[in-house]
Amino acid sequence: MLRIELRASSVNRHSAMLYEPIKEILGRLCGAIAGVVRLGDRPADKKHEPERPLLEITGDIFLSAARKLYDFHVDHDLTTASYEYLDELIKSSEIKKALAQKGKSGWNDFTSVMKHVFSYEGFRDSKKLILEDAEQGGKFFHWGKQDGDVGEWWGAWRFIKDSGIRYCPYCNADSVYSASFLTEEDSDKQKFIKSELDHFMPRSHYPFLAISLYNLIPSCRRCNGGVKGAVDVDFESCLYPYRDSIHDAVKFDCDPSAFKSYHGDGCGEALKIQERNGKGVQGKRALNFLSTFHLREVYHELFADEIIQEFRDVYEHSPLIARVLKADNPGITDKDIRRILFHRSLERDDINRVRFGKAFLDLRERLPA
DSSP: OOOOOOOHHHHHHHIIIIIHHHHHHHHHHHHHHHSSOBGGGSOTTSSOOOOSBHHHHHHHHHHOOGGGHHHHHHHHOOSGGGGHHHHHHHHTSTHHHHHOOTTSOOOOSHHHHHHHHTOHHHHHTTEEEEEOOGGGTSOSEEEEEOOSOGGGOOSHHHHHHHHOOOBOTTTSSSBOOEEEEEOSSOTTOEEEEEOEEEESSOTTTOGGGTTOGGGEEEEOHIIIIIIITTOOOOGGGSOOTTTOOHHHHEEEEEOGGGGGGOOSSOOTTSEEEEESSTTSHHHHHHHHHHHHTTHHHHIIIIIHHHHHHHHHHHHHHHHHHHHHHHHHOTTOOHHHHHHHHHTSOOOGGGGGGSTTHHHHHHHGGGSOO
16 A cells, blocks of 8 residues: 555566567558658547657657656547547558458457557567568567566566565555466466456556556456446546555544444444545545545455454553563564564555555554553
8 A cells, every 4th residue: 555666677678578569560550551640630620639649659658657647648638539530540541451460350440459559468468569571461460479488578477576566555455466387287388377457547448558557556356356447547536556655645543442342243433444634635535545446345344353353352462462572572672562463564664565554554553552
């Protein structure tokens, strides 16, 4: 739930493996359609008229810093619907023939081409973009198997592994994982297992952002599919993990006086989740985040029993345990005592790596002195 940052090594590999071939593909496509297709050349009666060439903004939306994503969406309308006029251009031109694939139906509109260029499935399956000689009458490119050491392959599994995140940055309850291993059936075949990547701005609405690293959030299956799904989140009005620290905007709390009336069949008033910053911008973003991911409902239905029961035990016994630990270990620190009491690290920097780290870090403020 801390703000997450992309590692420079991930951005560099993503650029080399995918952005460079994509730039070449779009250059060929633009050249084939009309020299350089300018998005601003669309009919005047259209509502949005982006001003920069397709080839220019592609590099921006693919590699830009997180804070720019929403600006590009507003300024250039990156939704599927905004390219209807290019769909018609492709359908009515010779480019349709060039895009046809041997033995397949081909791509009949601009949107379908872009969805194949910015293919999340290709990235998810650790494939690479292979350019072909368009002069031979074949397709522009295809997604194929990577070469060399499997451990060096670039794709979703490696991106998640390199992120260092171990628990979902949205809920901090379920694990984020990534691993590869050889199968028993085929010692030369590598198998990948990984958690999911949430498209913060859904790819069904924004195909250009399907493999933008700043749009991919390592997350658990529940938050990605079961809770958020393809909701078109307003970037400016919701907490965004590459920009905001959810930990600083949302707070867990409990009422110790309710412990006696809490019998494990519903949290009642024992566990609370609320925004920290009231009615300010971050407060509004926090409220929208809690609503979008149904965080209160998820915790109350799934995790309140576990959290409250564990915290109640710590709350009731921590004074005695702390005294015993200090008596037996004169040099023991408060940090060590907290780790023993809660069976986990309760340091801010470890939140994204510890299950319920956020909840217990907040709740520890309720411990008796």
